[in-house]
Amino acid sequence: MLRSANHDKQKQLASVLGPEADATSPATKDLTMREGLGENLPYPSVDYLGVGYDLIHGNPSGDPDTQIDPGFRSPVVRLEWDQTGDHVSRDMRFLQPLGGYALPEYSCHMSSTAVEISSESDYQKSLEVDASLEVGYQSPVPTGGNASFSASAGFGRFSQEVAAKGSERFQMTSYCLQFVAGFNKGAGQKLEPVEHFAALAREVGQSKEEGQWFDFFKQYGTHFISKVHLGGKMIFEVTIDRSSLESMRSSNLDVSAAIAASFGPGSGSANVNIAMQQASKDALSKSKAETKTFVLGGLPPTTAGNGESAFGAWAATVRESAMPIRYSLREITEASSDLDPKTYADMVARYAKIEAIKAQMQAEERANSGPSSSLFPGQQLASGKTLARAGGKGVVRLSEDGYLWIEDKFGNQLWRTLGKANPGAVLKYDKTGNLLIEGPNGITWQTHTGFDTCSNAPPGKVELLDNGDFVVKSGEGTLMWSAGTAGGRKADDHAQGSGVMRDGCKPQHSDILFPGQRLWSGHSLVAGLASLHLAHTGRLILKGNNQELWNNDLRKTSGKYYLTLTKLGQLQILDADDRIVWLNGDGRQCLTKARKAQLFGDANFIVYDKQDEHIWSTDTFSSTSRIDHPEGLFGSGCKTGRRW
Known part of the structure; x- marks a missing residue:
C-alpha cells in the first residue's frame, strides 16, 4: 500500500538544502518530485520480505532445475509504504516498509575456501547459513533427524548422488550483497497480515484436521521471511567420487585447498604458487569429478572460466537484478492470533515427518539406478521379488509360496518367517507402519509395528541395511523392529520367524x-x-x-x-x-x-x-x-x- 503526503515539504527542504536554497535549482526539483509526487520506490525485490516460507520443502541453494528456492510461498505480511520523510531512506531515495527498515549494504566477496560437505547433516548446516530462524525463535520442526529442507529436490539429489555413494562435495559460495530489509521487533510492533492469509488462518485455526493444516502450509509455508538480504550468490560445486578422494589423499593432497587453488580468486594469477596450482589441476583432472556453477541474482557471466574476471563481470549486474540470497524466519503464528501456537507446533512436526518420507520415496523412484532396498508406507513387494543393496551383506526375498527369507550374498539362509504358506501373497508396509504378509490365505505374518500398538509412532520405512539387517523404522528414525541379521550373521533362535521388537516400539501402557x-x-x-x-x-x-x-x-x-x-x-x-x-x-x-x-x-x-x-x-x-x-x-x- 502506498501513501502520499505533502505536509511540511518546505520545512524538510530547508533542513536538507538550507533556508536560502533556490526552489528552482536541479537539486530542489529532484527532491520535490520524489517526495511531493510520490516517486520514491522500494529497493528492488523487497517483495520477498513478509512472504511465506516452507522450511521443509525450502532450499536456499535453489531447486536443481530452476535455481530458485522452492520454499517461497504466498505473501503473509502486508507491506505498506508511506512517502513521508519518516518512511523514506535516510538519503531520501528509497522507501522503507512501515513497521520495518531497509538499508543499502554494498559488499562483494569471492570465496577463497572450499567447504567439504559429505553427509546429510553437513548439507543441512550449509543451507542454514542462508535460511535460519531469527535469533530468539525456536522451531517446531523436529530435530535429531533434522527435517529442515529435507523434502526439497536438492536434498534428495544430494542424498542419492553424494551421501549414499560415499562421495564428497566441495562448495565455494560467493556473495554480492546490495540491500537488506526487515521488520522491527519489540513491544507495539504489530504485523498486518494480507487479507486472504488472514481469512484462511481464521478457518484453519478452528481445525484439528491434519489435511487442512497441510494444505495451509503448502500455500503459505510454515514460517515467513522477517529479514531478507538482497543481491546475488554464486555457488561453485565440485563432487568427487570415493575412489578418487582416496587416491588424492593417499598422495597427501589437501583436496579442499586444491579446489580453492584451482577455482578460487587468483587461480589464474602469477601471484599464486604455480607448482601448487598445477599439481592441484593435475590431480583434479585425473579424478572422477563433476563441477557445476550456479548463479542467483544478476546475469550469468559470459567470461570464460571461474576466476576473478568471471566473478567481476557477474557482480556488475547484480544491483539491477537483485534476488533474496539470505533470510531470517519467524513462525507463521506471529502473523495471525487465530493460529494456536500449540496446535501449529504439533501440525508442523507431523507435516515435516510425512513430507520428508514422501520426498525419500520420490528420490528413490527417480534414482532407479539399482535394486531397491526400502519400502515406504503404502508400498509392497510382490512374491518372487527381492530387496537388495549394492555392496550390502544381505538380500530379502519373498518366495512364491509367501515366506519371507533373508539370505547372505552367498545364498545362505539367515532368517525366515514361519507358519502357514500363502502362495501369491505380497509383503506390504501399510500406512500405520505395520509390515505384513497378506494374500489369499489372509495375513500370515506381521511385525505389529503399527502406530496403534507402538506409542503412536508415525510410519517411516522398511529398510535393508548395508550390514545385512532388515529393519522397520518410525517416521522419527527410531528403530521399531529388526530381523536380527546384522553383520550378515544368522539370526538367533529367539529371533527366527518373528524378529526382535526394538526400543522404538514400546507399548503405550505397561498394564x-x-x-x-x-x-x-x-x-x-x-x-x-x-x-x-x-x-x-x-x-x-x-x-x-x-x-x-x-x-x-x-x-x-x-x-x-x-x-x-x-x-x-x-x-x-x-x-x-x-x-x-x-x-x-x-x-x-x-x-x-x-x-x-x-x-x-x-x-x-x-x-x-x-x-x-x-x-x-x-x-x-x-x-x-x-x-x-x-x-x-x-x-x-x-x-x-x-x-x-
Whole structure:
C-alpha cells in the first residue's frame, strides 16, 4: 500500500538544502518530485520480505532445475509504504516498509575456501547459513533427524548422488550483497497480515484436521521471511567420487585447498604458487569429478572460466537484478492470533515427518539406478521379488509360496518367517507402519509395528541395511523392529520367524494388551504390586504382592511363545510357528469386539469390549486366589459362554 503526503515539504527542504536554497535549482526539483509526487520506490525485490516460507520443502541453494528456492510461498505480511520523510531512506531515495527498515549494504566477496560437505547433516548446516530462524525463535520442526529442507529436490539429489555413494562435495559460495530489509521487533510492533492469509488462518485455526493444516502450509509455508538480504550468490560445486578422494589423499593432497587453488580468486594469477596450482589441476583432472556453477541474482557471466574476471563481470549486474540470497524466519503464528501456537507446533512436526518420507520415496523412484532396498508406507513387494543393496551383506526375498527369507550374498539362509504358506501373497508396509504378509490365505505374518500398538509412532520405512539387517523404522528414525541379521550373521533362535521388537516400539501402557499386540515369553504386564508374566514354557502366571493367584495350567517345552488378544476378545498363546497352544475360557469365544485386556493393581486381569463391558476375567480382584480355575470367568459383555 502506498501513501502520499505533502505536509511540511518546505520545512524538510530547508533542513536538507538550507533556508536560502533556490526552489528552482536541479537539486530542489529532484527532491520535490520524489517526495511531493510520490516517486520514491522500494529497493528492488523487497517483495520477498513478509512472504511465506516452507522450511521443509525450502532450499536456499535453489531447486536443481530452476535455481530458485522452492520454499517461497504466498505473501503473509502486508507491506505498506508511506512517502513521508519518516518512511523514506535516510538519503531520501528509497522507501522503507512501515513497521520495518531497509538499508543499502554494498559488499562483494569471492570465496577463497572450499567447504567439504559429505553427509546429510553437513548439507543441512550449509543451507542454514542462508535460511535460519531469527535469533530468539525456536522451531517446531523436529530435530535429531533434522527435517529442515529435507523434502526439497536438492536434498534428495544430494542424498542419492553424494551421501549414499560415499562421495564428497566441495562448495565455494560467493556473495554480492546490495540491500537488506526487515521488520522491527519489540513491544507495539504489530504485523498486518494480507487479507486472504488472514481469512484462511481464521478457518484453519478452528481445525484439528491434519489435511487442512497441510494444505495451509503448502500455500503459505510454515514460517515467513522477517529479514531478507538482497543481491546475488554464486555457488561453485565440485563432487568427487570415493575412489578418487582416496587416491588424492593417499598422495597427501589437501583436496579442499586444491579446489580453492584451482577455482578460487587468483587461480589464474602469477601471484599464486604455480607448482601448487598445477599439481592441484593435475590431480583434479585425473579424478572422477563433476563441477557445476550456479548463479542467483544478476546475469550469468559470459567470461570464460571461474576466476576473478568471471566473478567481476557477474557482480556488475547484480544491483539491477537483485534476488533474496539470505533470510531470517519467524513462525507463521506471529502473523495471525487465530493460529494456536500449540496446535501449529504439533501440525508442523507431523507435516515435516510425512513430507520428508514422501520426498525419500520420490528420490528413490527417480534414482532407479539399482535394486531397491526400502519400502515406504503404502508400498509392497510382490512374491518372487527381492530387496537388495549394492555392496550390502544381505538380500530379502519373498518366495512364491509367501515366506519371507533373508539370505547372505552367498545364498545362505539367515532368517525366515514361519507358519502357514500363502502362495501369491505380497509383503506390504501399510500406512500405520505395520509390515505384513497378506494374500489369499489372509495375513500370515506381521511385525505389529503399527502406530496403534507402538506409542503412536508415525510410519517411516522398511529398510535393508548395508550390514545385512532388515529393519522397520518410525517416521522419527527410531528403530521399531529388526530381523536380527546384522553383520550378515544368522539370526538367533529367539529371533527366527518373528524378529526382535526394538526400543522404538514400546507399548503405550505397561498394564494393557490391545488387540493384535503381543506379549512375548519372558515379559510381563505390571500394575502396582500385580504382574502377569508369560514364561518360556507358555505358562501365564498372575501374581499379587508376590503371591501367585492364578495361572493357565500350561507347561510346554521351553521355547518362544506370545500372548495376544484377538479382535473378538479371545486371549491366545501361540508358539514360534504361530500355532495356538492355549485359549482362555476353555476355547469358548465371545461374539463381540474387544477393546483391550488390562491388569489392575488389585491383581485382576480383565478383557473389555468396545463398550467397556467385561468379556472375561481371571476373577482375582482384591488379590483373590483362583489357582483352581485356569479357564477364568466370562462376563456380561460376552454373548456366549459362562457369565461371572
